[in-house]
Amino acid sequence: MPHQDEHIEYWTHPIHKEVELSRAHLNSFSFEKHIHLDYHIGVVSQGVQEYLHKGTHYQLTPSNISILNPDECHNGHSLHADGYHVHVMSLPCSLVEEIATEVGVSALFFQTPIINSQVLQRQFLLLHTLLTTERQRLSRLEAETTLLALVTELFGHYGQSPKLIQPSAKLGIMELSRVKQLLHEHLASDINLEQLSSSxxxxxxxxxxxFKTAMGMTPHAYLTRLRLEYAKKSLRNGNSAINTAYEVGFFDQSHFNKAFKRAYLVTPSDFKKRVI
Known part of the structure; x- marks a missing residue:
């Protein structure tokens, strides 16, 4: 059972409703292998989070900052028994592409998931605090300016061009993209292994x-996470938990609630209350 004081809080901000912020204190709770639809920036303010990313173990400490590209499999847990405090911001691809175009930065990819920079770590924590704790007193101009400055710094100095690595001899880049597109298009369908493999x-x-070699997780686990990621977006847009469940392919409300809480440590209804 999770430690009694474990929790995750969620926010959005009026400057961009698709930018999701969260803050958590976690002890025994572990994130299973999963992916995100967006870029995820994370900072630990206390303790150490360890995670597996592309076969390598990384440790997120208070001296560095974590950057995860969309669609990269990883997990996460506390390295020590006393847990860790983590602050996370998700940036939708559309916002990142818009900012990159405006500032003339072409790279939208991070080669390494950890950046050792206390300066960026402090800048991120300041921005996170402004967008959550100080949000009522924060002007839109200050919020937009601070967010733009951080994202520009990250992509300007640490972004690289994606390397097109062939996942395997037969399931190549194009084939893998085709499979992912099918999964995105059939969120609410009972798609089966035969349909995916024959494609x-x-x-x-x-x-x-x-697929498991290329993505680090099974097709079923990948699809389940896609459904949960789309569910968060649907809830942020004001849709009810029950409608969202059916919209993304959960045909049982109880199953949806359990899967959502297992992934995000909060129920769909409580998440919606936090971000609307």
Missing amino acids: VDLSKFQFLRQ
Whole structure:
């Protein structure tokens, strides 16, 4: 059972409703392997978070900042028994692309998930505090300016061009993209392994093995996380928990609630109250 004082709080901000902020204190709670639809920036203010990313273990400490690209599999847990405090901001791809275009930065990819910079760590914590704790006294101009400055610094100095690595001999970049597109398009459908494997001309066994090698998680786990990520966006847009569940492919409200709380440590209804 999670420690009694474990919790995650969520916010959005009027400057951009798709920018999601969260703050958590976690002890025994562990994030299972998952992906995000957006860029995720994270800072630990106390303790150490350890996570597995592309086969390598990383430790997020109060001296650095974590950057995760969309669609990259990872997990997360406390390295020590006394837990950790973490502050996270998710940036939608549309916002990042808009900012990149405005400032002339072409790279939208981070080669490493950890940046060792106490300066950026402090800047991020200041921005996070402004957008959450100080949000009522914060002018829109100050919020936009501070956010733009941080994101420009990150992408201007640490962004790189994506490397097109072939995941496997048969499940290549194009084939993997085709499968992902099918999963995005069939959130609410009962899509099966045969449909996915046949779309890239592989047997079910070949496809399952190669997808897991390429993505670090099974197709089912990937689809479940996609559904939960889209569910958060739907709830932020004001849709009810029950309508959202059916909209993203959960045909049982109880199953949706349990999956959502297991992923985000809060129920869909409570999440909606926090971000609307």
